[in-house]
Amino acid sequence: MKVILHNISKTFNGREAPLPALAPVTLHIKPGEFICFLGPSGCGKSTLLRLIADQIEPTTGQIVLDGDTPTSTRQQKAIAWMAQNPALLPWQTVLENVRLPLQINRQHQRPAPTPHELLDMMGLMDFASAYPGTLSGGMQQRVALARTLTTGAPLWLMDEPFAALDALTRETLTGEVLHLWKKFHPTVLWVTHDITEAVHLADRIVVMTARPGHIRGIVTLSQPRPRDETTMEIAQKIREVRHLLRNREQPVTGEPT
Ligand code: ADP
Ligand code: MG
Secondary structure, three states: OOEEEEEEEEEEOOOOOOEEEEEEEEEEEOOOOEEEEEOOOOOOHHHHHHHHOOOOOOOEEEEEEOOEOHHHHHHOOOEEEEOOOOOOOOOOOHHHHHHHHHHHOOOOOOOOOOHHHHHHHOOOHHHOOOOHHHOOHHHHHHHHHHHHHOOOOOEEEEEOOOOOOOHHHHHHHHHHHHHHHHHHOOEEEEEOOOHHHHHHHOOEEEEEOOOOEOEEEEEEOOOOOOOOOOOHHHHHHHHHHHHHHHOOOOOOOOOOO
């Protein structure tokens, strides 16, 4: 799915004064591109994903998804959105939770991994009939990830999906996510705090400034995956991202491609 963000901004009605959460952001994302958003806490990354997911309305600007509006795209169940908290149904088992989107949008059959395949990938096969309350936070997060990926939606909006996971699990799942991305070609917008995670996943890393967030700069990676962060090229990319995150004086506007 092609994603066009044109001058989108969001100002919330704060309790006393308006709260600008996101400054105008313009970005063109190619179909099948993997974009990672990095930036300080509170800079509007979740707000940006919620705007695209049609959870909230932008204050200014337009969002165009394959020539269509976010509302219409959401109604066609073409958006897989994973929020920061797993929000599983406690009275349903792990397998039932993962199957839930399929039961809700039966009319939109798209090529997608099956719930069983995903549970296997996430190392959750032995917990298929367990209830979420009995699982650790990291395991619940993996269930939520499986539930998101089973929809076959052409646009994935992922809000820090690996935040609650230990380093080893994160490394394994990075490989699984890339495998699914290569197989199903979704456009992915992935929010993370982790520079290493971003350089393993992204075609482009979009670095945001502190609130109200805007684009400080974009780092493009063309190295084939799987990537090794100890190679010179990747280490150089990590330095570029760090430099953008640190440099608070001169905002650089990301140029749309
Ligand atoms: P991030 O995901 O980058 O940490 P968020 O997008 O969650 O940041 O939030 C950006 C800013 O907008 C924060 O200051 C947050 O408190 C504020 N904010 C987010 N949602 C709302 C809301 N519904 N009402 C008021 N303020 C909000
Ligand atoms: Mg957030």
